[in-house]
Amino acid sequence: MVLSDYYGRRVLVSRLLTPSRPDITVMPTMKVTATTVRCLRCNAVSSKKSAALPHQQYYCRHCLQLGRVSTLDQFYHAEEPNQFPVQKHPLSWRGRLSPLQSRVSATICQGMNDHQRQLLWAVTGAGKTEMIFSGLADAIARGERVAVASPRVDVCLELFPRLQKAFAGVPIALLHGRQEEKYHYRQLTICTTHQLLRFYHAFDNLVVDEVDAFPYAANEALLFATKQAVKEDGGILMMTATPGPVLLREARQQEMAVSYLPLRYHGYPLPQIDERLVGNWRKQLHRGRLPLVVYRQIEQWTTTKQRFLLFVPHVADLEPIAAALKKTCPSLKLTTVYAADPQRLAKVAAMRQHQVQALVTTTILERGVTFPGIDLGVLGADAPVFSSSALVQIAGRAGRAKERPTGKVCFWVSSCCRNVNEARRQIAALNRRGKRLRNELSLM
Structure with a gap:
């Protein structure tokens, strides 16, 4: 047993075992009442009936992805001692902040x-x-x-x-x-x-x-x-x-x-959304093609070798859209990715390493991931799956590089809708605040 594995942790161990050292604390995994069971890992409360195991034992079905917690188990825990070597100057980053x-x-x-x-x-x-x-x-x-x-x-x-x-x-x-x-x-x-x-x-x-x-x-x-x-x-x-x-x-x-x-690190505003009506694009997709305005934009990206992300509403849209693009733009090197994709991490890495020019993706890449210098499109931006905050985050994938602080953001919609309008309003408001802040700084 390595004691440090238990520092500040709750490690599941069978109740049949007993700790081999006194500095390990044994903690219960479940709190059982007359009618309910509360998981002490995720705090979810279940009825006894829904959480029942044989012989009056119970489990939590809410956090199964981390390993089953049940009354047959217990937690081992050791108090966090902060046993780390002294590092007076741990930061090796030599960049400069604005x-x-x-x-x-x-x-x-x-x-x-x-x-x-x-x-x-x-x-x-x-x-x-x-x-x-x-x-x-x-x-x-x-x-x-x-x-x-x-x-x-x-x-x-x-x-x-x-x-x-x-x-x-x-x-x-x-x-x-x-x-x-x-x-x-x-x-x-x-x-x-x-x-x-x-x-x-x-x-x-x-x-x-x-x-x-x-x-x-x-x-x-x-x-x-x-x-x-x-x-x-x-x-x-x-x-x-x-x-x-x-x-x-x-x-x-x-x-x-x-x-x-409200300002990006390079001082440029957030890219504005270019919204275009495309009618019933799904009806066209069923025939193996996409709206002409979409093709024209993607052909332009393909010709100029501009890397881009194409967001779509649902996983079921990925393959038909990718097939339609490959038929019309055969030189375009693209792949699809979604949350449960077993190759998700490898595909994102391939995009980051410039091994592919485009990713057709769901909202899984709406935030937190940076591909410098990209453009992006959202097909079906009026779909309910795209909240206004998600659309703002998606638009924010563009224009992040200091070398290319602007970028094209295309939203293709079947009709005008509230979520897109709200996203455009939020971006405009943030850019106004950023402009005011820049002006204030220039007067100081």
Whole structure:
């Protein structure tokens, strides 16, 4: 038994076993009442009937993807001791922040030092990751255990090499559901928000990126996991470009400190949406073709070798659309990707390494993933699956590179609709705020 495997963790062990050392605490997995069963990992409550196993034993069906929790098991836990080597200068990143980014970074540093509950509200492409580097570095220098969590595996995979480079001398753990490498105790952890369900009072400071994204937003189990993963006096920094109504209400009521940045790191505005009506495109797709206006734009991208993402409403749309494109644009090297795609990670990596020119994708790539210099299109942007906040995030994939701070964003719709109009309104409002901020700075 390696004791460090249990630091700040709740590890499932059969109830038939007993701890082999006194510094391991045994904790129950379920709380059973006369009529209900509550899981102490995800906090879900079930009726006894729905959670029943033979011989009056019970399990939780809500967090099965992390391994079955039942009354036949128990948790092993060891209190987090912060046993890390002293690192006075852990940050190896030598980049420079803009004056606005530096101001936000200083606020975040102070909040993490005070273990506050904070919100970083910044537009897509503002450089949120770079703005937390100093806060993470100070926490590591203090000997604290810290984590950066995101609802999306793709975001974690993008963050990992960036943080490895920024903190070259700090061992980092990467945890997600598809990870095959054995868990190791580390001072800095990057993980999906589902992996937080495995921790208990582990982190002195926790950063949660893309807090409004599925499946984190409004997921009671993951919100519970966030609170459980942090020490009782620990701090939480939430980051997003599109905060939902709950976060906005908490911000208005001053229940958390808020840092706001409506400008991208390179100072350019968010790309405006080019909305085009295409009629009943599904009827055309059934005949193996797409609307002419869509083809013309994709032919232009193909000819100029401009890389792009094409978002579609449903998984079932991926193959027919890809087939139609390959027939009309045979030189276009593309592939499809969706959440449950077994080759998802490899395909995203191929796009990142310029091995393909285009990805036809669902909303799985709407946020947190950066492909510098891309354009994008959304076919069926008026579909209910695309919320206004999702469309803002999708539009924000373009224009992120300093070398190409602008980009084309095409939304093809069957009819005018509220979600697209709201997305355009939000982008226009953010750009107005950013312009005012630039003007204020120029007068200083």
